[in-house]
Amino acid sequence: MPAPPGLRLPPPLQVAWLVADPMRFFAAGRRHGPVFQIRLPGMPPEVCVATADLAEQVLAADGAGGRAGAVRRGFLGPLVGEASLLTLDEDPWWRHRRLLGPPLHGRAVARWAERVAEIAAADVDRWPLGEPFALRTRMERITLEVIMRVVFGIRDAGRLRRLRVLLPRLVALGGNAAVVRLPPGPREWLLTSPLPQRAGFLPTTRFARVRAQVDAILYDEMARRRRDPDPDAGDVLSQLLAARDEAGEPLTDREVRDELITLLVAGHETTATALAWTFERLVRTPRVLERLRDELAAGDGRAYLDAVIKESLRVRPVVLATPRALAEPMTVGGHQVPAGWCVAAIIPLVHSDPEVFPEPGEFRPERFLGPDAAKANRAWLPFGGGRRYCAGAQLALLQMRVIVTEVLRRVELRPADPAPERARLKSVTLVPARSTRVVATPAGSRSGSAVTEVGEEAGE
Numbered sequence: 001m002p003a004p005p006g007l008r009l010p011p012p013l014q015v016a017w018l019v020a021d022p023m024r025f026f027a028a029g030r031r032h033g034p035v036f037q038i039r040l041p042g043m044p045p046e047v048c049v050a051t052a053d054l055a056e057q058v059l060a061a062d063g064a065g066g067r068a069g070a071v072r073r074g075f076l077g078p079l080v081g082e083a084s085l086l087t088l089d090e091d092p093w094w095r096h097r098r099l100l101g102p103p104l105h106g107r108a109v110a111r112w113a114e115r116v117a118e119i120a121a122a123d124v125d126r127w128p129l130g131e132p133f134a135l136r137t138r139m140e141r142i143t144l145e146v147i148m149r150v151v152f153g154i155r156d157a158g159r160l161r162r163l164r165v166l167l168p169r170l171v172a173l174g175g176n177a178a179v180v181r182l183p184p185g186p187r188e189w190l191l192t193s194p195l196p197q198r199a200g201f202l203p204t205t206r207f208a209r210v211r212a213q214v215d216a217i218l219y220d221e222m223a224r225r226r227r228d229p230d231p232d233a234g235d236v237l238s239q240l241l242a243a244r245d246e247a248g249e250p251l252t253d254r255e256v257r258d259e260l261i262t263l264l265v266a267g268h269e270t271t272a273t274a275l276a277w278t279f280e281r282l283v284r285t286p287r288v289l290e291r292l293r294d295e296l297a298a299g300d301g302r303a304y305l306d307a308v309i310k311e312s313l314r315v316r317p318v319v320l321a322t323p324r325a326l327a328e329p330m331t332v333g334g335h336q337v338p339a340g341w342c343v344a345a346i347i348p349l350v351h352s353d354p355e356v357f358p359e360p361g362e363f364r365p366e367r368f369l370g371p372d373a374a375k376a377n378r379a380w381l382p383f384g385g386g387r388r389y390c391a392g393a394q395l396a397l398l399q400m401r402v403i404v405t406e407v408l409r410r411v412e413l414r415p416a417d418p419a420p421e422r423a424r425l426k427s428v429t430l431v432p433a434r435s436t437r438v439v440a441t442p443a444g445s446r447s448g449s450a451v452t453e454v455g456e457e458a459g460e
């Protein structure tokens with residue numbers, strides 16, 4: 001069986017192209033066929049696929065030697081640790097996945113709709129009116145607040161104030177190339193030994209200091225809640241402390257810490273970016289924005305709102321790919337892929353297959369409402385798939401429904417600049433290059449639908 005064809009450029013040029021223009025880079029790979037190979041420096045060859053059927057084959061690797069954790073460990077390990085859903089594989093991963101499932105289930109997160117709406121409303125009320133601003137930054141503030149309050153369950157105002165500063169710093173420094181690209185041995189030495197800890201100018205030292213400050217707060221929260229548990233607290237941290245695995249064992253504090261940072265890293269900027277793209281598309285597609293406003297004002301906008309969110313995540317998916325390192329060889333689209341290589345569904349390519357999504361560049365939520373909705377849903381992969389399907393998808397969708405509704409009932413938005421925003425690569429995500437620059441004005445007399453309606457059905 002032949003190896004898949006691919007780009008012939010040397011790996012350093014491939015990575016330079018990927019960073020400069022991710023969409024053109026993958027479009028160039030796609031010209032070799034729906035299964036193609038890319039080579040990035042210091043990484044095993046990666047076999048990329050571009051259709052829903054092939055993506056299904058790739059995601060089937062999860063049950064057959066495909067390791068998502070092994071791919072992520074190198075760049076996420078220093079931040080999320082070793083006991084994280086993102087970086088674990090096999091049995092230890094499965095144990096964590098079962099313990100994190102219930103607090104993130106649709107029905108469990110639905111009860112947070114009112115809280116999310118309050119957080120969003122308080123933020124929107126502070127937005128500048130009549131002048132351009134970056135909407136993505138505001139969305140990051142809102143989704144960070146959601147993580148701190150409903151995932152970490154922090155109530156103390158002083159702690160919230162400190163974490164509002166520390167958490168974005170932690171994520172930025174933990175993703176800094178000067179920390180991520182170091183080999184594990186020297187990195188561990190720089191992060192933990194007393195000598196380099198005196199050199200405050202080093203990015204590793206700055207990262208280690210912020211990490212220690214955040215960890216101190218989280219471990220203290222855990223100790224308080226263990227001392228004085230609140231059976232009615234619905235936050236994820238409280239539920240994780242109470243959870244027991246099949247052997248009746250709880251997660252250790254270290255494991256809980258790693259999972260809290262995991263939920264922050266996986267859930268904060270991704271959701272903010274998804275919201276930023278939703279508004280970036282809405283303000284440039286007045287027909288859709290008008291219909292959404294009208295349906296929300298009429299009180300039964302849930303179906304159209306969901307279609308808008310799905311279409312936004314289709315046409316501008318936040319996460320680029322679903323890579324798996326292969327412990328066993330596998331066959332994809334008639335090509336043999338050896339053990340040690342990676343396979344990945346490239347989400348924007350799957351989402352722009354004209355067989356499933358005619359005129360794929362058009363922002364048309366009706367695709368998810370009409371007779372072809374079932375076909376569209378099968379090829380819709382913004383949260384990945386297989387066993388490693390996004391653990392926070394229900395929380396992300398709940399936030400998107402509630403926040404879009406709250407924003408539209410409070411302000412009118414228009415683009416600061418008519419040209420659509422390009423996608424820029426930020427780590428493994430695609431973000432709007434200008435951070436969704438918009439101008440807000442107070443909303444007219446129309447108001448949105450009840451937030452409780454939006455939240456109550458999140459478990460569906």
Ligand code: HEM
Pocket residue numbers: 068085086097151262263264266267268270271274318319321322323382383384385386387388389390391392393395396
């Ligand atoms: C719109 C926002 C989001 C998008 C687009 C997104 C997308 C994804 C994708 C594509 C994956 C990889 C799936 C795969 O490889 O097959 C993933 C994994 C994950 N996501 Fe999300 N995500 C979002 C929000 C969230 C939120 C809010 C949380 C939690 C608070 C979260 C937690 C996770 C975790 C823990 C994983 C790792 C799952 C595992 O490997 O078992 N995500 N997400």
